[in-house]
Amino acid sequence: MSKKRQVTIVDLAEAAGVSIATVSNVLNRRKVPMSSETIRKVEQAAEELGYRRNVMAASLSRKKSYELGMLVPSFAGYHGRFAEEMQRTAHAYGYHLSVFSAAGFDPEIEKRHLDVLLQRRVDGLICHGLAMSQEATRQLVGVGTPLVLFNAWGWPTDIAVGAVNLDFVVGCDEVVRHLYERGCRTICYLGKSSLYATDRQRRIGVRNGVQELPEPVASESFDADSFASIEAVLEQVEAVKARSGPGPVGVIGFDDIVTLSFMSAALRQGYRVPGDFLIAGINNDPVTSICYPDMTSLALPTAMQAEFVMLLMLQALDDTAALSRFPEDYLSKAAREGHEIQIPLRLVQRRSTERAY
Amino acid sequence: MSKKRQVTIVDLAEAAGVSIATVSNVLNRRKVPMSSETIRKVEQAAEELGYRRNVMAASLSRKKSYELGMLVPSFAGYHGRFAEEMQRTAHAYGYHLSVFSAAGFDPEIEKRHLDVLLQRRVDGLICHGLAMSQEATRQLVGVGTPLVLFNAWGWPTDIAVGAVNLDFVVGCDEVVRHLYERGCRTICYLGKSSLYATDRQRRIGVRNGVQELPEPVASESFDADSFASIEAVLEQVEAVKARSGPGPVGVIGFDDIVTLSFMSAALRQGYRVPGDFLIAGINNDPVTSICYPDMTSLALPTAMQAEFVMLLMLQALDDTAALSRFPEDYLSKAAREGHEIQIPLRLVQRRSTERAY
DNA sequence: ATGAAAGCGCTAACAA
């Protein structure tokens, strides 16, 4: 911030020969009556002097910053894409979004970032299901700053005004059915216990899917986190394959990263994909369409998720003006689902799950 | 930002029975003499009332925000990793870093984000070589807010105080030599003309590398952007391979994404990698170690790059206190290289360039 | 060792 004197509304007022209140009114396009001559003079002065609004001063005075803060565990993969989408969406509704990466799931770092955001007096907070305890969150955020979560299940509403969650349950259910239809009579899920909440949703979905199948299908879950390498995971899956029938074994991974790791390891061992294994990931990361073979995955509609996060946020902020710009079906879905909104995923089929040949 | 009255230093002053000036001194741990009793009382009051500093007010008064702004074209891949690293580094030196994704290389969006950052009165700006013109940048940023660039070549110092650049020239040179040593006597570079500046550095490096080889080697460059699909690119490379000798053809891609696309396309066509092609990417994206086959790539030392960006920034900000925390060799390298600092890359060898079998 | 007071740049009643 430049120490040298910046151009302020006082300068503009002088140059335009009006009062600072008038300048403020012009600059903020307020609905008070003003002569077009005044408007012109002020705008010209602003242009000529190179005026740039000081939003800190404005926010301080207005007691509202139109600034939102967001915390993600990483800029990589889904979280980065979602953050980008949230920035776009926030802007569309008149807010700015600062995103911080907690660089993992470290509660201490989360806490620090949240504190900074609160010190900046952001109007609202957007977080993933936090690593820090609910109690710590309640205490830190307190009242007054709405917190909207994404992919967080079962948080009490006295902490967060709501959550917008990807529907992994239904999504994984669908993946299971897809694998079954492609000939799999054995299905393995490769989970990540370290990401408990979101892993759990997937497990439920897989279990539901298997149970609903027209015939009994064997299924196994593995915790990829607890193995030293992806090769070790592969060994386990190989064992399952050994005692299963002749058809392909279906594999669903926690996300596209572990799924791709597994697929590559299988290829290195000489297995065919598809053929010996049919493999599907989750996230529809761009890598799924450029890897070999290209990989079936669950697409996450980040734009829709962002819209609903924003919707909940604006409701909490009582920003009726912005709120009125939502399409009717969004508002009604939000009203129907309450403070935990489900976002449906979409299965994208690629070669990794083509019918065994 | 909560409309309801927030706890201010006035409240603390009252509770502790001291003046607001004293409260401010205590809270900021200033070096003025204070009785430990006063300190205790103030800190206790702050604790009890749940005080949280309002940094907007502080920044406004201090005319310094300790806030930095950064613009990246995307949160994906290298830029996201670098942004994360910059946040960490900035924090280590007492600053906070808000990162915005321009969602591509759109000059209009860049402009908007920069303007917002300047309105927030950030102390400094960190950008990639911008899509917007140098003239527009000069006009927008003006004086007073230092701009440090990364991966930007040849920007005048009256716009940016300096640039910290990945040394793609030397890096690509090294990749070429590596491919040669592994048996390639023909080398193809798959570029991206849309990313002109950074593509150019790679081309120079490849050319240099080829020229320095002990024997003549054929080389070709293709612009992946100008083809409809990666298969179309592959066709071109196949043509090159057809008129080259029996050994493997070496392929270097603009980044790991186009490289992996190419590799997968080649595998789909039945080529062997390594074998028919030896393939190397750039960025050392995490995907390089989980794809099939795992892929040789150039690692980008983001932590080092972040340190130097911070160093240039702190110099521009005259923050001698923070500056003194840099290791001697960093300071001397910066002094030696001036306002365009080169960061060396590191070749990471993987199976995609193993000796042809 | 502590306090009084003048800002920082802007907003928002309220007056004129």
Add this chain to the structure above:
DNA sequence: TTGTTAGCGCTTTCAT
């Protein structure tokens, strides 16, 4: 239609 003025919460001389 425009202007006056009292804050917003904090920092920072300068007195005491």
